[in-house]
Amino acid sequence: MKKLLFLLSIALLGSCSAQTKKETTKAEHNMGTQELDTITLGGGCYWCMEAVFQRMKGVVSSESGFSGGFIKNPAYREVCNGTTGHAEVVQIVFDKKETSLGKILAVYFTIHDPTTLNKQGADEGTQYRSVVFFRNENQKEATLNAIKKLTEEKVYTDPIVTEVSPFEVFYKAEEYHQNYYNQNKQQPYCQYVVKSKVDKFEKLFSDIKK
DSSP states (O other), X not given: OHHHHHHHHXXXXXXXXXXXXXXXXXXXXXXXOTTEEEEEEEESOHHHXXXXXXXXXXXXXXXXXXXXXXXXSOOHHHHHTTOSOOEEEEXXXXXXXXXXXXXXXXXXXXXXXXXXXXXXXXXXSGGGOEEEEESSHHHHHHHHHHHHHHHHTTOSSSOOOOEEEEOOEEEEOOGGGTTHHHHOTTSHHIIIIIHHHHHHHHHHTGGGBO
């Protein structure tokens, strides 16, 4: 019950692709329409995050990719080695008329464990770290406030280790990683890991699922 009450309160806070991989920068983001906003989130395997946010009202797109590293155009196999500094992330474009940053963050902090360092379930390595890449002060403040509220209300027994860093660039993952859960539901990882997160979202956030 405590977690559900927290989620409701945090949701109010934000109300106010390779060329072979597509690279998205701050400049490109700022050319978008005023009704849309974009945030980049890491919380373990991007198949899980992508599948959940695809099902959320107001989300226009949810793409799997990489951010936070130090080489250009990383390939999935390179990122898996943990040597590029990148995190697996989803880049979420959402319609501010239909949802809010607060709701996005409420879902985010529910569908992954923000207290495990460089690890989500059996997936281990810096590429699976919990991280929010913010594009502006509003996103940074909303994220820090969410973490502060989670901590104050003791929603988690362990300290939150989510990294909060400025967004620099997003590299879209290979095409076979896009829309992965929807196209591979019978794959064992999808059955036992991704589906559990999708089910959790649909149970706790039934009012904002598509």
